[in-house]
Amino acid sequence: MSTTLKQLPEGYKIRPMEPTDYSVLKILEVLTTVGSISEEQFSLQVEEWKLNDRIYNPLVVTNNNDDVVACGMLFVEFKLIHELGKVGHIEDIAVRSDQQGLQLGKHLILALTEIARSKGCYKVILDCDEKNVGFYQKCGYSVAGVEMSIRFDK
Amino acid sequence: MSTTLKQLPEGYKIRPMEPTDYSVLKILEVLTTVGSISEEQFSLQVEEWKLNDRIYNPLVVTNNNDDVVACGMLFVEFKLIHELGKVGHIEDIAVRSDQQGLQLGKHLILALTEIARSKGCYKVILDCDEKNVGFYQKCGYSVAGVEMSIRFDK
Numbered sequence: 048m049s050t051t052l053k054q055l056p057e058g059y060k061i062r063p064m065e066p067t068d069y070s071v072l073k074i075l076e077v078l079t080t081v082g083s084i085s086e087e088q089f090s091l092q093v094e095e096w097k098l099n100d101r102i103y104n105p106l107v108v109t110n111n112n113d114d115v116v117a118c119g120m121l122f123v124e125f126k127l128i129h130e131l132g133k134v135g136h137i138e139d140i141a142v143r144s145d146q147q148g149l150q151l152g153k154h155l156i157l158a159l160t161e162i163a164r165s166k167g168c169y170k171v172i173l174d175c176d177e178k179n180v181g182f183y184q185k186c187g188y189s190v191a192g193v194e195m196s197i198r199f200d201k
Numbered sequence: 202m203s204t205t206l207k208q209l210p211e212g213y214k215i216r217p218m219e220p221t222d223y224s225v226l227k228i229l230e231v232l233t234t235v236g237s238i239s240e241e242q243f244s245l246q247v248e249e250w251k252l253n254d255r256i257y258n259p260l261v262v263t264n265n266n267d268d269v270v271a272c273g274m275l276f277v278e279f280k281l282i283h284e285l286g287k288v289g290h291i292e293d294i295a296v297r298s299d300q301q302g303l304q305l306g307k308h309l310i311l312a313l314t315e316i317a318r319s320k321g322c323y324k325v326i327l328d329c330d331e332k333n334v335g336f337y338q339k340c341g342y343s344v345a346g347v348e349m350s351i352r353f354d355k
Binding site (some may be wrong): 071072079103122124171180183186197198 | 225226229232233234235236237238242243246249250256257274276278279280281282283284285290292293314317318322323324325326327328329330331334337338340341342343344345346347348349350351352353
């Protein structure tokens with residue numbers, strides 16, 4: 048790791064996302080469109096992830112008021128290559144805009160990376176904008192390739 | 202699509218990977234280390250994918266001798282963003298080395314992309330080496346970002 052990591056601020060915690068963490072949706076709006084999702088739909092999705100916890104590992108950061116202030120996802124892909132190897136994928140890291148500068152994103156990346164390691168993944172990958180390469184390098188990641196995408200019209 | 206796609210050669214087919222397609226492992230060796238996987242381990246992995254077919258969609262291409270000559274994977278990630286949106290991930294595209302020039306890779310990419318579209322994904326992403334960007338552009342993909350990775354020591 049090329050930079051030191053401060054401790055989480057007092058009272059802040061990292062824990063698995065729960066079906067009651069509906070406020071996660073507000074946090075995700077810093078990333079992209081979230082759209083209309085009811086509390087019930089949210090709970091069902093998180094419960095489904097929990098039933099598939101070999102694959103899905105969503106985390107949240109809560110503050111000293113127990114409000115969710117950041118979130119992130121690790122999912123684990125089961126492959127054939129590398130002797131039935133597993134690869135972790137980090138997705139949808141979001142930090143509430145008034146919580147920048149507390150290294151919450153870095154804490155999340157390191158926690159998700161550690162889950163992947165403990166589950167036996169041989170690597171973790173993620174895709175980011177060019178401007179965030181430096182941040183992920185400080186989290187121990189290296190540039191590995193090019194992300195390509197195709198979007199479908201609705 | 203910026204190039205035309207020839208039809209598959211006569212007798213060639215694209216179909217879902219089956220638990221009996223053990224020869225897939227030889228094909229994957231063109232990509233990276235596969236290691237020691239027994240026929241039983243292979244079958245169990247493919248059966249587990251079939252039980253999770255909302256997520257895992259492995260395809261193979263067979264030739265006029267019914268030999269597997271190429272393979273590829275689409276897995277579908279269930280998200281919160283984009284109104285409980287789904288994203289397809291294409292992984293581990295491999296073509297037997299004596300089958301180059303038949304556009305089997307392109308056929309696979311288009312078939313996997315079509316599965317993602319039919320399953321309601323709003324986009325498909327994949328990571329590749331810089332040298333393969335042009336190939337994926339011909340498949341309708343665009344550069345979207347940077348792939349970062351971290352590898353763990355055994």
